[in-house]
Amino acid sequence: YRMQYVDLLREVLERDPHLFAVVRKPILAVMNGRIELTPAELPKGHPDTARAAEIAADISYRLTLIKGLKQSIFALGFGSFYGVSVAENHFSQARDGSWIITRLGFVHSRRCAFPDSNSWDLYIWDQGQVSGSEPYGMNPTNSNMYGLRVADWPHKFIVYAPQVSGDYPTRDGSGRIVAEWALIKRASARNALRYLEQFSKPIPEITYNTADPDSEGGMKPREATEADIAN
Numbered sequence: 001y002r003m004q005y006v007d008l009l010r011e012v013l014e015r016d017p018h019l020f021a022v023v024r025k026p027i028l029a030v031m032n033g034r035i036e037l038t039p040a041e042l043p044k045g046h047p048d049t050a051r052a053a054e055i056a057a058d059i060s061y062r063l064t065l066i067k068g069l070k071q072s073i074f075a076l077g078f079g080s081f082y083g084v085s086v087a088e089n090h091f092s093q094a095r096d097g098s099w100i101i102t103r104l105g106f107v108h109s110r111r112c113a114f115p116d117s118n119s120w121d122l123y124i125w126d127q128g129q130v131s132g133s134e135p136y137g138m139n140p141t142n143s144n145m146y147g148l149r150v151a152d153w154p155h156k157f158i159v160y161a162p163q164v165s166g167d168y169p170t171r172d173g174s175g176r177i178v179a180e181w182a183l184i185k186r187a188s189a190r191n192a193l194r195y196l197e198q199f200s201k202p203i204p205e206i207t208y209n210t211a212d213p214d215s216e217g218g219m220k221p222r223e224a225t226e227a228d229i230a231n
Helices: 002-015 017-031 049-064 069-077 174-199 226-230
Strands: 085-093 099-107 157-160
Touching (some): 002 017, 017 174, 069 085, 069 099
Antiparallel strands (some): 085 099
């Protein structure tokens, strides 16, 4: 169940600063890398050489029109940890009639699922049962148990599902590899702090009775004596 699985991995990442730094390092490296497009390699004198350079320049220009592209690359990079990440292409029509991508919409990995046991088709689950007054299947938010099948909408989504460990998409991602150790490390750290609190020497706070039984006119406050301090 990827929704609960991703929530667990996210909590593991939040509670382990070292793991978070290690996971982010390669993602930040890719995010801050220079995007450089080169024309297709063609034999010398090929009639499409100029056309290939024109296409490369056009694609480079279209990439500059995508708002927040680096941030979207960063979000997609966490697919290496969660196993899969998705972004939604938002299109707009240019003046020449062509379609350009204006931004990449963030799709949380917890919404990505492989619910059909007979295929590896990726689905994006939306909200599910959010209206308690209507039975299941009678509301637009719960009419599809599986959600949206990505393959039904070509060119609408970018799916990043790297084979980190060479496993199936439902069992891949570095998060699955490190989660058990990270949880054990977290439990050990919690026990160590508990031991430290219980058995380390605390800051002493000493109190003594300030009433002086020998004072005239009844018991009155007194200063600490050497015996009080020694105790």
